[in-house]
């Protein structure tokens with residue numbers, strides 16, 4: 001491959017190296033730029049002389065300020081770029097540049113499972129939820145028995161999932177913030193891929209009582225829907241009885257689930273959650289813009305698209321509040337940013353805690369650069385609504401659903417709403433979720449080639465010029481419909497790679 005760099009925006013004074021092995025000092029590019037030192041792939045080269053204190057510009061925006069003079073052709077490393085302050089939240093433009101609607105895309109469908117509550121599933125799973133960690137091993141034991149002894153008789157059911165977690169007791173359940181894990185778990189229990197209902201296993205003495213979780217005064221109901229099994233109840237004598245009760249309820253629920261069939265559904269029934277993990281400097285020029293293009297296609301088809309990860313949006317918030325559909329939605333965005341600023345400050349941290357060693361190895365100097373690349377996932381359409389942590393999204397179109405950026409916490413929180421997940425990665429992660437298919441998109445071809453049995457779609461072809469953002473965006477859109485229909489399996493589902501649920505609990509533990 002001839003020496004190649006990618007500049008994203010005409011104003012940029014830095015660009016990233018494309019060549020997989022990096023490029024040595026003395027390399028001359030076709031425009032005459034000469035490298036003054038070795039540069040690894042994905043790291044930034046100064047395209048012209050940048051004076052001390054001058055803005056380092058990528059994506060057309062400052063990602064920081066040069067700590068000393070940077071000559072053209074030199075490596076713009078992390079320590080040479082000073083982190084700028086975040087955009088102030090009290091002087092942001094509100095809905096001043098709301099994008100007009102794009103032309104609708106009609107006729108795109110997938111085969112999904114319709115639920116009584118109007119939601120649509122992309123899988124047909126038996127879910128067994130838990131109110132507290134104490135019961136998790138018992139539920140996992142029962143799940144193994146169900147998989148081996150009962151499930152083979154119900155061929156239309158895709159699997160059994162234990163919704164176990166660390167929450168439920170030893171927590172300040174009335175403290176501010178406790179509503180977040182409880183609300184998230186409530187929506188997980190009613191996930192569309194569980195047919196809108198999970199069995200629930202409770203211990204009995206825990207803080208998170210089934211009535212509080214499901215807000216149903218009839219609970220617990222051992223032998224009638226929604227089947228709440230409380231292990232400390234007097235009628236259950238010993239472990240054998242507990243497991244038998246779970247198996248009995250599971251059999252009844254499996255009979256219902258087994259009668260379900262996939263039916264054609266408009267693409268507007270999709271709720272696609274987007275996130276990135278193990279990002280690199282390519283994420284913002286290949287995978288995330290391609291996902292953004294697919295996000296626009298989904299929005300045009302009437303679907304719901306969630307983008308999240310507050311700390312990776314915070315530094316690009318000035319680009320997002322103008323895109324809100326109205327001033328209230330812009331103010332809701334600011335509310336979520338402010339809440340997270342205060343949450344981090346309580347922990348003695350700020351958004352500079354975000355980039356990981358892997359992000360930095362991948363060429364990202366700081367959270368501003370990461371954020372500018374991250375928001376490319378959100379495409380170009382108007383932001384229609386904002387959901388706070390763990391809220392079930394009802395709106396159509398592009399929605400900001402607040403979550404931490406942590407991969408497993410973001411995924412778990414998005415599960416309150418989504419029926420399909422798209423995950424972009426540069427450094428690579430074998431991440432997956434049991435409840436929804438996870439499509440993994442790589443930002444570089446080298447990763448897709450090293451992990452051909454983990455990466456579902458390679459967006460690295462955009463950097464090498466073999467494909468355009470539009471082509472990869474359409475590839476992803478079609479892949480989403482295939483996966484949602486159960487016609488194509490993601491690699492994570494093929495291998496059964498399903499990360500643990502991780503509820504976001506900002507409230508104290510006792």
Ligand code: CA
Nearest residue numbers: 276405406407
């Ligand atoms: Ca993430």
